[in-house]
Amino acid sequence: MGNYFMHADNGLKMIPESEIDTSLNNFLVNCESSCESSVIESEGASTSQQEILDFDTVSIGSPDDVWTLEFDDSYSSTESGAGIVLISPKGNLFLFSFKLQFNNTNNTTEYESLLLGMKVAQQKGIKNLHAQGDAELIVCQIRNIYQTRSEKLRHYRNLVWDLIETFDAFDISVVSCEFNDRADSLAVSATSLIPHKDFLGSTYVVELVFRPGVPDSIAHTKHS
Template sequence: MEFDASHSSSSLGARVVLIPLEGKVIRYAFKLEFQNTNNTAEYEALLLGLVEVKKLHIKMLKVKGDAELIVKQVRGLFAIKNERLRHYRNHVWDKIEAFNSFSIEAVLREFNSKADSLVVYAALLVPHPDFTTNTYRVELVYRLSIPDNFESWQVLENDK
């Protein structure tokens, strides 16, 4: 799975590309309709991809993304000072527990081109030139993957 996000002053998008060992490549484009930063948009893209992978009952997953900070946070290599990013990282950790095998690695932007071109179109909500309903799914996302109210969320987490 490849993931990426695009953040500009006027639009925000996320893209996910699933590349199976056998079968067709599946592309997802998401226009994110809420306030976000570059880093949280990358986390949103990763989480949206993990949700789609789970729907396909995939148990072994290799993830690639060009957001080195996010990849290193998920791998536990970087400390996280920002509370929101810590919640995103923890939410990713919760999702990856469902996999029998999981790895994530950072790639250079030029090696992430399948997802990179798609995310710009998603952010603008303009169909990709190769768009067909058989090759892409485009979706509007109106809610964050993690709750905005951290205090309420932490109470719920402590009740588990």
């Protein structure tokens, strides 16, 4: 599979992997064979670009430092996407965007967004994570406040619970939509592969994800 670059003026085009800048290629999240990669770029300042391109080499700091994960989804009957913002203890922003190339519901897309963000943090070696999103149902299911009646959503909840065990400390909370607009903008951008106006002047990777976190054929039995 190839990689795609998107520029705000020139649209989407295929570029051979050998021509992709090494520093950018090293940044792409490893999704085995389930993902292709795109880069959305728009003209303007380079601050966000520097943050993103340096994520692979940025130090996580003290093991006791707490990172923040903002997650959100964009869902319609034909398209779905996930937006992730990781915030370092120093306040630096790192942007991630995923276009989901499989059938979803609004709730499974929210779970996918959270799982993708947790996996990015886990792969980086972040040990203390505070996650926040505007999906009250999902957050309260994970906190075991709400019952999870859907079998499919139980599989997603259980997978989140399993991932939580890989962190030293983890918390998740509900925030209102207006405080989750960055992740929402990234999710919307992923579904359309068009740079969002909120991130003009930024460059960030869009992963095309072809396999769901919880395939229909997989049942998790660790948790009841």
